[in-house]
Amino acid sequence: MEIEQVQAQIGYQFAGPDRLRLALTAAHRSGIDGTSDDGNRGLAKLGMCAVEMTETYWTIIVEKGTSKDANVQDHWFKNKRKRASVCRILGIDHCLTQSVRQQDRAPSTDVLATALSAILGAIWLDLQTQNRDFPIIVEQTFAILRNMETAIARAESTGTAPGLFSTDDEMSSPFSHNIQGSQAGSVIEAHTNPESSGILNPDSNHLAHDQSHPYDIASFSNSIDFVQDLDIFDFGSDAVGSIWNCIGLPGMNEIADNPYNMPYPGSKEVSTAKRGSIDTGDGSQPAAKMRKTQKRARSEHADRNDETALHQRLLQEQLEKSKDLPCQIRSSLGALLDHPEISNVVPDDAQVPRLRLLYITIGSCQSLLGFKDMLHTARNLSNIHSHSAGSDLRPPERYAEICRLDNQEALSVLLRRYHVVELFRKAQTSLFQDRGLIVETPSTHMTGQRAMPGNPANRAQADLTEEVLGMILPGLANGSPDYQKTRRHISQLRRLANILTIWTDFYGLGVLALLPSGANQSEFNLTDYMLLNMTEKRIKAFSTLLCRHQGQYLEALSKAVEPALMALVDGRLSTSAAFSIEILDSQVLERVPKGCVFDFLR
Known part of the structure; x- marks a missing residue:
């Protein structure tokens, strides 16, 4: 029952529920008999790397940012208290299996933060083992992260703890019209068997269908065709299968050990964590900063609407001016x-x-x-x-x-x-x-001169x-x-x-x-x-x-x-x-x- 509850809260149904069960199991170490169980720590490590990969992909590919933009990103998921807060908001803290010596205590911040990281790692692994394309994995991970972010913002601004997937349109999953399929892990029609994995509809155990999102993540899917034309990534047929092959690395530990985790320029608070730790510890990010980001996103959306309305009006005015001209001339002016x-x-x-x-x-x-x-x-x-x-x-x-x-x-x-x-x-x-104009000739070719560095x-x-x-x-x-x-x-x-x-x-x-x-x-x-x-x-x-x-x-x-x-x-x-x-x-x-x-x- 706890597995179904967590799946409904995070908005994702696993093809292999055992992964989620492991993600909800805390590590155990006995000082009496020396036995130990790593629990969900491995999945938590993978989850942190998955979030880093997802946010970097969004910054570089979708927002067309630079490596510096990716380096200075200060995502809420890097903060332990934020992750622990999401666990409490979603009620996941009641579904955890703690170690024997801690089972009578309320889960600590570290335990809750590790559990949420492990859940994201389990989602990534669940999609990856089903041979899903890399952009699809990133899309679904990004959708879940943004819904969690919205839950945090609402909880901090109102003092309430709403469910992650409310009936409000802005809390719904947007991906069903972009990703359709019948295999496990895909977002499919609402009448599909709910045992298939994917992003869940907030009102039922069925999967989401034709919903919108305030961050306009649908543009994420539209950018995939553009991404395939870039030289820096190759998401063709070779990308289907292991995520390690997708990014050309033997494993994710290398990424986890050397993330470029830098504070924003001008920040007065510098994390005491070493440059290599993806977690910023217990330092809290002001809620005003997150609300400012959301306000800027709404402002940009309003600007786009204003520009679209202005274009339609100017277009109508031009057509009105040319209505008395011959049809052939009107056609040429329309171009x-x-x-x-x-x-x-x-x-x-x-x-x-x-x-x-x-x-x-x-x-x-x-x-x-x-x-x-x-x-x-x-x-x-x-x-x-x-x-x-x-x-x-x-x-x-x-x-x-x-x-x-x-x-x-x-x-x-x-x-x-x-x-x-x-x-x-x-x-x-x-x-x-x-x-x-420098011209290379046979006489100057291979003369031992060193080429100038750089593009x-x-x-x-x-x-x-x-x-x-x-x-x-x-x-x-x-x-x-x-x-x-x-x-x-x-x-x-x-x-x-x-x-x-x-x-x-x-x-x-x-x-x-x-x-x-x-x-x-x-x-x-x-x-x-x-x-x-x-x-x-x-x-x-x-x-x-x-x-x-x-x-x-x-x-x-x-x-x-x-x-x-x-x-x-x-x-x-x-x-x-x-x-x-x-x-x-x-x-x-x-x-x-x-x-x-x-x-x-x-």
Whole structure:
């Protein structure tokens, strides 16, 4: 009976209940006859390693984080008191089999923490011995961990101890629509035999079916296809079977002995445990930190909903503008507004609405109205003082101008982006002229020269950063605090320049004026922070799609507005005649559908 109770509470039904029974058995050592039983300690060791593997997989693969992000993660499961608290919340403390000398006492924190670790190890082993694919094992483990985390947060915030699987949708398991199968350990339809193992439905002993989760873990499953294309993991047919073969290690003890368990940067409390212990002892993690994480997740989810709603409204407005045009023209203009392949460009659902907004707003009447207002503002400023520093600047002057334009209004954002592109373009040209193009010939092959260490692409980016740093601060001592601070800033600017250069190479410098950069007329503001949050690989894939369907239109529009942009940058705007975009009536421009704007700028 205790086995069934624990299975219902943790939301998983074992194919081999003996593993769960062992996980609930504490270690025993007799000082009288010298007998000893290791009990659930072996499974507990495996459970800690399983959690580390699951969290690292989520950070690196699903969230597209770095090794540093994985190293500094501070998961609640590493804390003994948190694990013991979950045992009490779920009522597992009443189901434990303690040693003879402790059976009359309440289970200690260590006993409860070890039991929960052992249960996770038993779940992992139960799935692994059924030859389940590695991503499926990680998915189910992750689902159980997140439900436990939610139980902790609720208990700490309300002072109550709710059941782990309540009838609330946010406490339900989300995986049934992603993992379907008839073998033990899979999540299957609700009418399936409840003796099959898998994640349980909270209201019955049957398995979960079509439920949602506040952490949107369904994206975890959607990312598996993306993961299979990566070089760092291979989850093909060879992954079926032993988990040790999946990760290329002879066993999990090596992982357990050397985990990268580091505190968060800036943390005042440092664990006394040695670097190698995956358990942080009895130190407690503030509940406010967990609630802050959940609040941020809800905020990001709300932002995605807002961006989706905004895209739908802008799309409807554009379709309304073009409803009186011939059917063939409406069809061609529709390709400038949205495309289904955008969802394939980014596996991360959180960035799809943002890219859809960029796809529809770049080169739209809203972006052009914003640029028109910038030109009007710049002409008024020019009557008071010289606003622009000009386009022909030396690198130190250009970098100083970039710093001056930091955190300014939309006009300054546009000018800053221009100077960022130009700074790194000239540095790249200088670097190429100094070093040239290295070509390997038969005469130079195998001459005993040692190859340069590191990834060539990463090394080239580092060289470019050093080149710019040397151009703007030639006398700065390497390793000094000012050097490190400036180099970090230059590295961030280099990433921004790489992204912007993709578009300027396609369409010319005028495309910078076609981006939504926070003007009053634009409801969507594409900030530098948003751009830097997306990898260059994704930006390139999106830009290829953009060029294929909007390339000719954006190139023509970029050339049409580039003279006005260069006059703005050079400081010639006040002495130049009004450009066509300045003369264009704003009310007329607002009524023009995207794709027809170019006819008014000729």
